[in-house]
Amino acid sequence: MNDHHMTDPGRTIEMDLGADGHTDRFLKIVNHVSRQNISMCWHCWTCGGGCPFSQHMDLLPNQVIRLIQMGRGEDALRCNTIWLCVGCHTCSSQCPNSIDVAAVMDALRQLAIRDGITAPEMDIFRFHKYIYESIERHGRLNKLAAMVQFKVGSGRLFSDLQSGLKMITRGKLEILPQKVADRDELNRIFTHYDRRRRSFDAHE
Amino acid sequence: MRMNSIDLAYYPGCTLSSTAREIDEALHQVCNRLDINLSALPDWNCCGSSSIHAVRPQLAVSLAARNLFQAQSMGRDLMVMCAGCANRLRVASNQLRSDDTSRRVNREILGGTLDQDLRVHHLMDLLPGRLEEKPYRDTLQKPLTGLRYVPYYGCLLAAPPELKNYPTLHGSMESVMAWLGADALKWGYQAKCCGAFLSVARPDIVAPMVTDIMDKAISAGAECVITACAMCQLNLELRSPAGKRLPVFSIVELMAYGMGSADLPRWFKKHLIDPLPLFKSKQFAI
Numbered sequence: 001m002n003d004h005h006m007t008d009p010g011r012t013i014e015m016d017l018g019a020d021g022h023t024d025r026f027l028k029i030v031n032h033v034s035r036q037n038i039s040m041c042w043h044c045w046t047c048g049g050g051c052p053f054s055q056h057m058d059l060l061p062n063q064v065i066r067l068i069q070m071g072r073g074e075d076a077l078r079c080n081t082i083w084l085c086v087g088c089h090t091c092s093s094q095c096p097n098s099i100d101v102a103a104v105m106d107a108l109r110q111l112a113i114r115d116g117i118t119a120p121e122m123d124i125f126r127f128h129k130y131i132y133e134s135i136e137r138h139g140r141l142n143k144l145a146a147m148v149q150f151k152v153g154s155g156r157l158f159s160d161l162q163s164g165l166k167m168i169t170r171g172k173l174e175i176l177p178q179k180v181a182d183r184d185e186l187n188r189i190f191t192h193y194d195r196r197r198r199s200f201d202a203h204e
Numbered sequence: 205m206r207m208n209s210i211d212l213a214y215y216p217g218c219t220l221s222s223t224a225r226e227i228d229e230a231l232h233q234v235c236n237r238l239d240i241n242l243s244a245l246p247d248w249n250c251c252g253s254s255s256i257h258a259v260r261p262q263l264a265v266s267l268a269a270r271n272l273f274q275a276q277s278m279g280r281d282l283m284v285m286c287a288g289c290a291n292r293l294r295v296a297s298n299q300l301r302s303d304d305t306s307r308r309v310n311r312e313i314l315g316g317t318l319d320q321d322l323r324v325h326h327l328m329d330l331l332p333g334r335l336e337e338k339p340y341r342d343t344l345q346k347p348l349t350g351l352r353y354v355p356y357y358g359c360l361l362a363a364p365p366e367l368k369n370y371p372t373l374h375g376s377m378e379s380v381m382a383w384l385g386a387d388a389l390k391w392g393y394q395a396k397c398c399g400a401f402l403s404v405a406r407p408d409i410v411a412p413m414v415t416d417i418m419d420k421a422i423s424a425g426a427e428c429v430i431t432a433c434a435m436c437q438l439n440l441e442l443r444s445p446a447g448k449r450l451p452v453f454s455i456v457e458l459m460a461y462g463m464g465s466a467d468l469p470r471w472f473k474k475h476l477i478d479p480l481p482l483f484k485s486k487q488f489a490i
Contacts, residue, residue, distance in 0.1 A: 033261060035303065052397040056409055084409075086400035087258060088359035089291070098365035106261040113259055127405040131255035135267075139249040141218040150404065160407070163442055163476070167223075170474050172438070174222040180249045185270065185314065192313050193263040 026073030034107035040097040041065045047091035047101045057081040058120075061091055061101050064108070077112040081105070083121035126153045136190050139180025144173040208337070212283040212325065213275040214242035215293065218250055220285055224434035226471040230460040231285055231327060237343050237463045238334045242283065245274040252296065253288035254401060266310055268296030273316045281323040283330070285456070287360040287433045290326045294367050297322055327456070328360075328432050329371045332379035345464035346489055347385035353453075354391045354426040355381070356417070358436040361395040377430055377455050384462045391424040393417050398439040407443065414443035421450055427482055430455055441476035451479035 031037055041062060048060030059067070059079045067076040076082075085105040092100040109128075112119065119125035130149040134142050147164070167173045180186050220228040235242050248271050250256060252264025272293060275282040284290045299306045300318040311317050334340050355377040363370065378388045396417055399410030417440065421429050428451045431437045440452045452475070461468050468490055472479055483490050 035261075035299065052399075052413060053402075053409065056406075084402070084406075086397065086402055088397040088400060089362035089364055090359065090395070090397060092364045093362040095365065100364040100366070103261060103364060106257055106259075109259050110261065121406070124402070124405040127401060128255040128259050131401075132259060135250045135256055140221070141250055141254070143218075143223055147404070154405075166476060170476070171225075172223045172474060172476075178218075178221060181247045186249060188313050189263065189266045189270065192266070192309070193260055 024071070026071065026076075027068050029111065030068055030073075030104060030107050033110060034100070034103040036099050036104055036107075038065050038068060038099060038104055040099055041069070042097065044096060046094050046096065050090045050094050051085075052088065052090065053084045053086070057084055061085070061105070065099075065101075065104065073111075074117075077108060077115060077117045078120070080120040082108040082112065083119050083124045123150075123154045123156075126150060129153075134177075138177045139183075139186045140178045142174070142177035144168070144175060145177065147173070208339070209239040209241055210330070211241045211243075211280055213278045213280040214244045215248055215251070215271055215275075215282055215284045215289060216244060217248075217253075217284060217286045217289045219434045223438075224454075226467075226474050227285065227434055227454050227456055229467065230454065230456040230465070230471065233460045233465050233467075234331070234456050234463065235327075238331070238340050240283075240330065240334070243278065243280070245271055245278075245282075248274065251284075251286075251289040251292040253286070253292045257292060262306070262309070264292060265296045265299055265306055266313055268293050269300055269310045269316075269318070270314055272297055272300065272318055272322060273314060276316075276318060276320060276322055281325060283325045283327060285327045285432075286435075287326070287358065288435070290324060291363055291367070293324045294370060295364055297324055298366050324370075326360075326373060328373045328376040331459070332376050335380065335383050341383070343463050344383060346462055348381075348458060348462065348486075348488060349385040351381075351384075351386040351486060351488075352389055352425055352427045353381060353386055353430050354389050354421045354424055355394050356398075356421075356429045356431050356436060356440070356452075357394050358396070358398045358431070358433055359400075360432055373432070377432060380455055380459055381430060384458060389424045389426050391420050391426075393420045398433075398436040399443070400435060400439070403439045403443055410439065411443045411445070414440055415445055415448060418444045418448040418450060422448060426450060427486075428453055428479070430458070432456075438476075444477070449477045451475065451477050451482050453479065 043062050047062055048054045059081045064076050064081050082105050087102040089102050092102045130146040134146045252267040257264035360373055399413050403410040430453050432455050437452050
C-alpha cells in the first residue's frame with residue numbers, strides 16, 4: 001500500500017461509519033487525526049466529571065468515545081458535545097490513561113465539517129468559521145472583523161452592543177488587521193490542508 | 205553588567221499584539237528589569253490556537269511549526285505569555301520531534317525540520333525563580349501591602365498529557381504576589397475554566413460560570429482577582445454581573461507597578477472594571 005496515501009493528513013477520507021461491519025475504521029481515523037489512542041479509554045467518567053460544560057452536553061465526553069469504540073461514528077459526529085468543548089484540557093490533564101480528550105474533540109469537529117454534518121450549535125460553528133477565515137486571510141487574528149462577521153452571521157446584531165462599543169473605545173478591539181509578511185509560506189500551509197477540504201459554506 | 209541575562213525569542217501572539225497590548229508593554233518592562241532579553245520572532249503568525257486547532261488540528265501544528273522554525277533559526281528558546289499559545293506551540297514542538305508523519309509533512313510544506321530541543325517557556329515559569337535571585341529581589345519599589353486577592357489560573361494549570369514534562373505553573377502567581385506584599389486567599393476556583401470563546405458564541409452558558417467564579421472570590425474575602433491570561437481577564441470583566449464586579453488584574457501589570465512603572469493609570473483605562481477605586485481605598489500610590 002502507498003505509504004503516502006496512508007499518512008497524508010490532507011487526503012480525502014471516505015467516511016466509513018461502521019455500517020458495513022468495519023467498526024474500527026472510523027476509530028483509526030480519529031486516532032490518526034488526533035494522534036491519540038482512544039481504545040485506551042476505560043470509561044471512568046473522570047473527563048465528564050471535571051468538564052465545566054458537561055451539564056450542557058447531550059453526551060458526556062467518554063460517551064462520545066464509547067460511540068466511536070462501538071463503530072457508531074456518525075452519532076459521535078452529530079452530538080453537541082464536540083462543539084461545546086473549548087479545549088480547556090481540564091479532562092485531558094485528569095485522564096488516568098493519558099488520553100488528550102480535547103484533541104479527540106478537535107479531530108471530531110474536523111471530521112464533522114468534512115462530512116458535511118450540520119452542527120447542532122450553529123453559533124459556535126460560525127464563530128470557528130469566521131476566526132478560521134480571518135487567520136487564513138491575514139495569518140493573524142483580527143478580532144474586530146471576526147466579531148462583526150459573527151454578529152451579522154448569527155443575527156445577534158444588538159447583543160453585547162454596549163460592551164462591544166466599550167471595548168472599541170477602550171482600545172480593546174483593533175480596527176486594522178495585522179498581517180504576516182510571507183504570504184506565500186502562509187498560503188502553502190493552508191493550500192496543503194485545503195486540497196480536499198469541504199467548505200464551511202456547505203453547511204449554511 | 206549583564207552577566208546573568210537570559211536571551212529568549214519572544215512570541216507575542218494575536219491577543220498581546222492587539223487587544224491586550226498593555227500586557228505586552230508591562231511584560232517588556234518586567235523582563236527588562238530582570239535582564240531577560242526578548243527578541244520577537246521576525247514574522248510570526250497565529251499559533252494555531254482557538255479555532256484553527258478546533259477544526260483542523262494538523263493545520264494548527266503547521267502554523268505553530270512556522271513560528272518554531274523561526275525561533276530555531278534565532279538559536280533561542282521561545283517565551284510566550286498566553287496559556288493557549290504555550291500549549292499549541294508545545295504540542296507542535298513535541299509532534300515535530302516525535303511524529304514521523306508530522307516531520308515529513310511539515311518539511312514538505314515549510315522546508316524545515318525541528319531538530320534542536322527547543323524549549324517553550326511560559327513567562328510564569330521564569331519569573332518566580334528570577335525574583336529569588338538577589339539583584340532582582342530588590343527591584344521592588346511600590347509594594348501592594350495587604351492587598352487581598354485570589355489567584356485565578358484558568359486552564360493555565362491544565363495541559364495535554366504529553367506535556368507533563370513541562371513545569372506546572374501552580375503557585376507561580378502567589379510567589380510574585382507575595383514578593384509584592386499581597387495576601388493570597390484560599391479558594392477552590394483557581395483552575396476553573398473562564399468559558400473561553402463560548403463567551404462570544406454562548407454567553408448564556410458563560411455568564412453563570414463567571415458569576416459563580418466571582419461569587420466564590422467574594423465569599424473568600426478577595427478585593428480583586430489576579431490572572432495570567434488576557435482571555436480570562438476579559439471574560440471575567442465582560443460577563444460578571446452588577447454587584448459582583450471585582451477588579452481583575454494581570455499579574456505582569458501589577459509586577460510592573462511594583463517595579464516602579466508609571467504607566468498604570470493608562471493601563472487601567474483599558475479595564476472594563478475600573479480598579480482605581482480599589483487602589484485609592486488601599487492607598488496605593490499611583
